[in-house]
Amino acid sequence: MPELPEVEITARRLGAAVVDLTVESMSAPGMVVMKTLSPRLEVLCGARIVAVGRIAKMVTIGFEPLEGPGLTLLVHLMSAGRLQVFEKRASLRDRASRILVRLDSGAELRLREFGTKQRAWAKLLPTADLGAEEMVASLGPEAWPAPDPEALATALRRRGHLHSLLRNQRLIAGIGRSWVDEILWEARLSPFKKGLDLSDGDLVAIHAALQRLDAAIELYEQRIGALVPDKMPIPLQVHRRQGEPCPRCGTTIAAIHYAERITCYCPEEQTAGKVLADRRLSRLLK
Ligand SMILES: [Zn+2]
Structure with a gap:
């Protein structure tokens, strides 16, 4: 995507x-x-x-x-x-x-x-x-170059959890389901942290994590020739890497499955060791 x-x-x-x-x-x-x-x-x-x-x-x-x-x-x-x-x-x-x-x-x-x-x-x-x-x-500020932490506070300190706030184009523009997992992993924040609970330190971490977008563009500049390929070499470290070791701490990357989508995170570094309920499994158990 x-x-x-x-x-x-x-x-x-x-x-x-x-x-x-x-x-x-x-x-x-x-x-x-x-x-x-x-x-x-x-x-x-x-x-x-x-x-x-x-x-x-x-x-x-x-x-x-x-x-x-x-x-x-x-x-x-x-x-x-x-x-x-x-x-x-x-x-x-x-x-x-x-x-x-x-x-x-x-x-x-x-x-x-x-x-x-x-x-x-x-x-x-x-x-x-x-x-x-x-x-x-209707768009919020572009996610790249990264808005400063004050602008991120205005965009993100509101009802809802980070995983959906960061993908809301009206709040901050350009991030979707792949890069949101990467940015939250980079910032060591839970996908379900509430926007209203974001500390100043969290906003600084999100600001720094948005550099991943910059690094990705630089990588594409080096790797992609005149014709953009059908399948891009997207440098994802966490998204769709469930079951693999976290590249930073080695903990197994966990995932929450939805109908057509998936959210991936490192339980050790992002959710205080907690593996979140998988919506797919909880639906089956109902
Ligand atoms: Zn980790």
Whole structure:
């Protein structure tokens, strides 16, 4: 699932590949992918790509159309979407294609989505309106670069537990289910610590732990070439590592299973030695 570091490297690699290229044609074979009807994608024919960026877990692609004001395509990859540039054009039979942008260089920018569910989405908006768009306007501060501990106090000292507060894009933007486990492990804090119980020391620890995002981006800079691979080498040490030894203290990493998700933590360092109730097991016991 692409989160802030994965979307950041995607935006950087896309930018290097497509900025200054011109759109020859554009289509959205994934019928439900476009969440806006107007302007229509056809207005981008002949447009120059002027910028590629990232907002939270979304990619922005800026266009300068032949006529009218600048437009931005705001893309959310959700759990299984990928934005990649290919030298050759896709066969129309590629069922994973959601948006195809044919470029004057002969290359093609593709939004593809794996699996059967169509969840990835895009909106085409006047660039001037981007900041007011609801998905953008409602965001909290970006998780990277890390907000200072005072800003984290404002974001996180509230009802709810850390595992859900840190993933709430309205409070702090860019973290999802993978990186939240890593950040909480790094900070040695329980996923179920209450936001209202956070000490100043806890906030300093979260601030420091957010450096993991920075380290991940640096790693991707070294490891990922021009084409962002379908499966990224995500440097996770705790998430989905249940049963393995904690890389810091050797205690077996524990997990709480939900329907489609999982939360992993080190019981020794994060929950005072306590292994938390597994929701899956408690449901079976009811
Ligand atoms: Zn540990």
